[in-house]
Amino acid sequence: MKLASLRIITENIEQSVQFYEKVMGVKAQWYTEDFAELKTSTITIAIGSTRTMKMFGSEHLTESKGATPTIIEFLVSNVDAEYERIKTLTNKIVQEPTTMPWGNRSLLFCDPDGNLINFFTPVSVEALQKFS
Template identity: 60%
Template sequence: MKKTNLVSLRIITADIRRLVDFFEVTTGITAKWLTEDFAEIVTDSFTLAIGSTRTLAFFGEAVAQAASNKSVIIEFLVENVDDDYERIKDTVSDIVQKPTTMPWGNRSLLFRDPDGNLINFFTPVSEEAIRKFS
């Protein structure tokens, strides 16, 4: 079977500077700007790409619409979700759920980015969840 790996997720936004700044503050990772219309937040396992609506010209104007996601949650495994909550709670305007331990063993913080995308910072806390992510 051919190996397939998810390596990147791209968000299209009408205000790239605002969204990149938001993710730099919340993740603590400095973005790598490739052009004025395209930046990446690179982690050890995954890249969150952020493109301006101007990049849609390469794919076709109707292929994506900024700030219209209502079904995807972008998830970041963090060392301590409670510490991250304390660090970002005054800068994130839309906290959906304060840190809460979920039935599947992760402690989870849900919030929205400036375009309304749902973001989950989580830390495994049950023995099974810790084993899964170690």
């Protein structure tokens, strides 16, 4: 089994796609007005409008009900430098760069829909070994 992508469902697809283009530094490929993908060598973030849920025969609730238990995580080379860039894109910073007990320096922020995003950089010897 291979994880193919992570899909975000949103009411405002244009806003979400523009946000992720800036955060990830890649241009989205639009397939329809309701579906786009942003690809890197290690992850594909798919973004669909809430209208796409009808194609699955579902009126599934897609509105965020507050904090979500899922965090989208990106390994970055310098989390402190990324913080300077990210804080110009959003005022939804949950945690400024902080060194976590497991050895990663972490920045936690939200996308326009409230989904949590973690940018992290390994800093401890153990974390550096894990991600090298």
